[in-house]
Amino acid sequence: MRPEFFVVLHKELKEAMRDRRALVVLLLFVVMYPVMLWSILHNLIDKAGKTERESVELVVIGGAQVPTLVTRLTQRNVTVNQRGDMSDSAITDLLKERKQVAVVKVTDQFTDNYNEMRPAKIELWYDSAAEQQNKLNRIEAILRGYNESIAGARLLAHGVSPATLAPIQIEQFDTATSSSRSAGFAGALLGMFFATAFFFCINAAMDSTAGERERRSLELLMAQPVRPFDLLAGKWMAAALVSVLGLTLELLVAHFILKWMPLEELGMSWRLSLPSMLMVIAVSIPLCLFAAAFEIALAMNAKSFKEAQTMMSFAILLPMLPVIVVPMLDLNTATWMYALPVLANKTLLLEVAKGQAIGLLPFVLTAGVPLLGAALAIGFATWRIKSERYVLGV
Amino acid sequence: MILVDEVRKRFGQVQALAGVNFTLADGQTTALLGPNGAGKTTLLRLLVGLLQRDHGAITIDGVDPAQEPLKARRSIGFLTDQVGLYERLSTREHLAYFGQLHGMDAAAIKRRTDDVVGMLAMEDIIDRRAKEFSQGQRLKVALARALLHKPRHLLLDEPTRGLDVMSTRALRRALDTLRQDGCCILLATHVMQEVTHLCDDVIVIAKGKTVAQGSPQQLCERTGIASLEDAFVSLVGTEEGIAI
Numbered sequence: 001m002r003p004e005f006f007v008v009l010h011k012e013l014k015e016a017m018r019d020r021r022a023l024v025v026l027l028l029f030v031v032m033y034p035v036m037l038w039s040i041l042h043n044l045i046d047k048a049g050k051t052e053r054e055s056v057e058l059v060v061i062g063g064a065q066v067p068t069l070v071t072r073l074t075q076r077n078v079t080v081n082q083r084g085d086m087s088d089s090a091i092t093d094l095l096k097e098r099k100q101v102a103v104v105k106v107t108d109q110f111t112d113n114y115n116e117m118r119p120a121k122i123e124l125w126y127d128s129a130a131e132q133q134n135k136l137n138r139i140e141a142i143l144r145g146y147n148e149s150i151a152g153a154r155l156l157a158h159g160v161s162p163a164t165l166a167p168i169q170i171e172q173f174d175t176a177t178s179s180s181r182s183a184g185f186a187g188a189l190l191g192m193f194f195a196t197a198f199f200f201c202i203n204a205a206m207d208s209t210a211g212e213r214e215r216r217s218l219e220l221l222m223a224q225p226v227r228p229f230d231l232l233a234g235k236w237m238a239a240a241l242v243s244v245l246g247l248t249l250e251l252l253v254a255h256f257i258l259k260w261m262p263l264e265e266l267g268m269s270w271r272l273s274l275p276s277m278l279m280v281i282a283v284s285i286p287l288c289l290f291a292a293a294f295e296i297a298l299a300m301n302a303k304s305f306k307e308a309q310t311m312m313s314f315a316i317l318l319p320m321l322p323v324i325v326v327p328m329l330d331l332n333t334a335t336w337m338y339a340l341p342v343l344a345n346k347t348l349l350l351e352v353a354k355g356q357a358i359g360l361l362p363f364v365l366t367a368g369v370p371l372l373g374a375a376l377a378i379g380f381a382t383w384r385i386k387s388e389r390y391v392l393g394v
Numbered sequence: 395m396i397l398v399d400e401v402r403k404r405f406g407q408v409q410a411l412a413g414v415n416f417t418l419a420d421g422q423t424t425a426l427l428g429p430n431g432a433g434k435t436t437l438l439r440l441l442v443g444l445l446q447r448d449h450g451a452i453t454i455d456g457v458d459p460a461q462e463p464l465k466a467r468r469s470i471g472f473l474t475d476q477v478g479l480y481e482r483l484s485t486r487e488h489l490a491y492f493g494q495l496h497g498m499d500a501a502a503i504k505r506r507t508d509d510v511v512g513m514l515a516m517e518d519i520i521d522r523r524a525k526e527f528s529q530g531q532r533l534k535v536a537l538a539r540a541l542l543h544k545p546r547h548l549l550l551d552e553p554t555r556g557l558d559v560m561s562t563r564a565l566r567r568a569l570d571t572l573r574q575d576g577c578c579i580l581l582a583t584h585v586m587q588e589v590t591h592l593c594d595d596v597i598v599i600a601k602g603k604t605v606a607q608g609s610p611q612q613l614c615e616r617t618g619i620a621s622l623e624d625a626f627v628s629l630v631g632t633e634e635g636i637a638i
Contacts, residue, residue: 391445
């Protein structure tokens with residue numbers, strides 16, 4: 001004889017797998033986030049490729065006065081378009097087309113001022129809304145370099161070493177390895193990947209509790225020779241299994257997308273091996289158990305499917321809060337993060353992806369806290385279903 | 395054999411049952427008559443151990459449903475006034491599910507499924523999913539579900555509502571067979587014709603109390619009224635001031 005909870009589990013799963021609408025939603029979630037990830041990365045890679053190939057387009061007005069600057073720009077892969085004088089509005093219109101990064105306008109008095117060693121004005125016109133900050137930075141750096149080289153030459157003529165101008169030399173070292181940089185970026189999206197554990201089981205959890213009340217079949221089910229705990233455990237496991245299935249598929253799809261994309265072009269990599277990924281998935285199974293238990297404990301209090309849906313739309317915000325709020329705080333990885341479901345799974349995935357040894361505690365917390373939550377939720381649900389008020393309400 | 399002795403149940407301010415007494419013998423069909431709100435549903439829920447009584451005693455073949463609900467339920471076939479079905483399961487799957495919940499093995503489920511399908515004349519819907527079943531078809535599935543594990547006791551709440559003439563007759567024949575097998579049947583109903591056709595014994599409850607128990611004949615004699623329906627109205631009305 002099969003254990004009773006297994007009978008319930010089998011029947012609920014059979015029903016869930018026949019619910020075509022729920023299956024479509026499940027499939028949608030399985031592919032939606034990975035596709036989002038793919039399109040964002042694809043865009044980034046596209047852009048990264050372009051900046052290397054394309055030179056920066058720049059308009060210079062009055063360039064004849066500054067031949068050295070023009071040479072400097074050309075040497076640094078800037079295409080200089082020399083123009084005659086333009087009005088302010090003509091410059092604004094030109095920048096609106098967004099083909100030119102900026103307009104450098106050498107004023108008429110430049111040569112006079114320059115020769116008399118007064119500050120000689122060069123105007124830099126740009127459209128900050130055009131989001132070409134990187135290219136603009138390059139132009140600014142070239143202008144700064146030009147400025148410093150003139151200053152150096154003048155000091156030298158007065159017998160002063162140009163080194164006086166640069167008492168401090170700043171050299172930059174970026175210590176982010178390619179994999180830790182990829183970790184930082186992917187983190188934002190990956191948090192959402194685990195929140196889906198709460199989406200996948202919603203239909204099964206609602207259908208087997210609130211739906212059962214709406215169909216008016218719960219009273220009879222409760223009058224069968226089955227312990228209330230077995231009833232709930234069967235329904236709980238069925239919903240959790242749907243979640244495990246969805247989450248596993250979704251993470252595997254994401255994993256293969258990350259493996260297959262040319263992330264090197266972004267200076268990133270996804271070095272996580274398939275066994276490590278499977279381990280991360282295995283540690284996420286308790287999250288699915290918690291999600292299902294939490295939703296069943298809630299949905300069983302709703303008298304109809306609709307009422308349950310309203311409850312759920314608020315309830316699923318809860319697990320998403322930590323993955324949205326905590327990244328905003330810009331905190332370093334800390335042990336307490338592993339005690340917050342969803343955030344814990346995301347943090348664990350990222351730390352494992354960085355390829356650093358993190359010890360056992362994060363794994364224990366990531367799996368243990370949701371298990372405890374699931375036990376509490378099912379304990380509450382069992383107490384509730386036994387109560388007289390609940391029986392009277394079915 | 396079901397014994398109910400001085401059972402009381404109160405919900406907050408409402409005294410749902412205020413002293414119910416009766417004995418249901420094996421091999422007998424007993425009608426449970428009472429106006430709406432008399433406490434029939436509460437009584438049935440107490441019998442299957444879904445609710446706990448405040449006072450009195452209930453035994454079902456010696457088992458107290460409040461103490462050992464699972465044991466009591468194994469010998470009970472229950473048809474509630476709610477016949478919810480699972481839309482995505484076929485009739486056969488419904489029966490298998492409830493058979494398994496009663497601990498039956500696959501062979502027993504198959505054998506009994508064939509039995510009840512024949513008994514209730516439902517060959518046409520056995521492999522169809524419950525989604526577009528009519529009210530009568532739904533009730534048949536619910537009845538089959540209650541009969542599947544060959545219960546010693548049957549608690550049926552209005553089992554003929556929504557059934558056509560042919561199905562009603564099939565049900566009556568089925569209940570007759572069960573009674574002859576020694577089954578103890580309690581039938582909550584509002585159809586007087588059913589009581590006269592089917593029942594050996596009648597219990598009348600009103601306002602949570604047993605007003606009378608006896609054969610239809612005895613009730614008529616006691617009230618001095620020839621028709622059972624009028625006798626019922628007189629029993630309920632004269633003592634409780636309730637009209638139906």
